[in-house]
Amino acid sequence: MPLPKAELHLHIEGTLEPELAFELAARNGVALPYAGTDELREAYRFEDLQSFLNLYYELMAVLRTERDFEDLANAYLARAAAQGVRHAEIFFDPQAHLARGVEMGTVVEGLWRALGDSEAAHGVSTRLIMCFLRDESAASAMRTLEAARPYLDRITGVGLDSAEVGHPPVKFREVYEAAAALGLRRVAHAGEEGPPEYITEALDLLGVERIDHGLRCMEDPRLVERLVRERIPLTLCPLSNVRLRTVDVLAAHPLPAMLDAGLLCTVNSDDPAYFGGYAGDNFDAVAAALKLDEERLRELARNSFVASFLEDDEELRARYLAEVDSYTF
Ligand code: HPA
Numbered sequence: 001m002p003l004p005k006a007e008l009h010l011h012i013e014g015t016l017e018p019e020l021a022f023e024l025a026a027r028n029g030v031a032l033p034y035a036g037t038d039e040l041r042e043a044y045r046f047e048d049l050q051s052f053l054n055l056y057y058e059l060m061a062v063l064r065t066e067r068d069f070e071d072l073a074n075a076y077l078a079r080a081a082a083q084g085v086r087h088a089e090i091f092f093d094p095q096a097h098l099a100r101g102v103e104m105g106t107v108v109e110g111l112w113r114a115l116g117d118s119e120a121a122h123g124v125s126t127r128l129i130m131c132f133l134r135d136e137s138a139a140s141a142m143r144t145l146e147a148a149r150p151y152l153d154r155i156t157g158v159g160l161d162s163a164e165v166g167h168p169p170v171k172f173r174e175v176y177e178a179a180a181a182l183g184l185r186r187v188a189h190a191g192e193e194g195p196p197e198y199i200t201e202a203l204d205l206l207g208v209e210r211i212d213h214g215l216r217c218m219e220d221p222r223l224v225e226r227l228v229r230e231r232i233p234l235t236l237c238p239l240s241n242v243r244l245r246t247v248d249v250l251a252a253h254p255l256p257a258m259l260d261a262g263l264l265c266t267v268n269s270d271d272p273a274y275f276g277g278y279a280g281d282n283f284d285a286v287a288a289a290l291k292l293d294e295e296r297l298r299e300l301a302r303n304s305f306v307a308s309f310l311e312d313d314e315e316l317r318a319r320y321l322a323e324v325d326s327y328t329f
């Protein structure tokens with residue numbers, strides 16, 4: 001049995017495996033500009049975040065119906081469960097679908113068909129986090145929040161993703177204020193490719209409770225001190241960092257230094273179909289490359305549940321933490 005863990009940084013569109021992409025393309029009569037799954041996999045060589053995002057948005061063309069989103073989410077949940085994921089807080093990118101004429105209701109209800117009975121079907125509890133695309137306008141984000149209003153019983157929080165540099169958190173201050181007023185939890189990608197100042201801005205101006213990635217905090221010791229003091233969780237994605245070249249090789253990943261500094265780090269997969277592994281694969285890869293011992297891995301698993309948005313079900317969180325504490329490697 002794998003180590004029980006929560007996954008807190010996972011873009012559902014980033015779980016689209018080449019095989020499913022071609023299956024959905026055929027089902028929906030969508031032409032993909034690749035001869036087959038091998039040729040598509042060949043395209044998975046990224047220089048940076050933007051080169052990945054280009055392919056990520058291109059492949060979304062195959063997602064059209066509720067059933068597509070349901071199949072996508074079920075495929076992820078099955079894989080995640082097999083790797084010890086007991087709880088998943090799942091990002092989705094509605095603007096990327098709305099722009100293609102796929103409605104908010106299709107996306108949310110489709111995902112919910114899988115998420116709604118995931119505890120029974122996969123043994124994985126779930127939450128849904130709606131992300132705004134930071135390279136789109138604040139007005140577009142506000143319209144997206146408005147479009148989500150009929151579905152807020154299914155949505156736990158909001159996030160901020162896509163191309164980071166040049167799109168500082170301050171751009172979305174009013175949107176996040178509106179989200180908070182609706183009772184939504186708040187997170188944001190910051191300090192993946194963008195500077196440490198974006199992390200500070202996300203905390204101070206957007207009121208986020210977790211930072212997605214946050215790797216570049218290590219360039220600013222005072223920011224590290226603050227993140228430690230305020231117990232702000234960071235959702236790290238080690239295999240993503242290597243594939244998008246924010247870290248040269250896994251053996252040079254700052255995770256051990258970050259844990260030593262007292263940061264509340266978690267390990268996640270980001271876009272597992274593109275970056276070479278799901279949550280358990282990320283745990284295994286850092287354990288091997290960074291020589292993490294069992295207690296370090298247990299600490300990472302504990303952190304994932306501590307950092308999760310399970311305030312609405314503390315009993316469940318306590319049960320998961322007890323599973324981690326009694327786990328034998
Ligand atoms: O890793 C990411 N960073 C920013 N935006 C994203 N959208 C999907 N994955 C990512």
Ligand SMILES: [Zn+2]
Nearest residue numbers: 011161189270
């Ligand atoms: Zn991400």
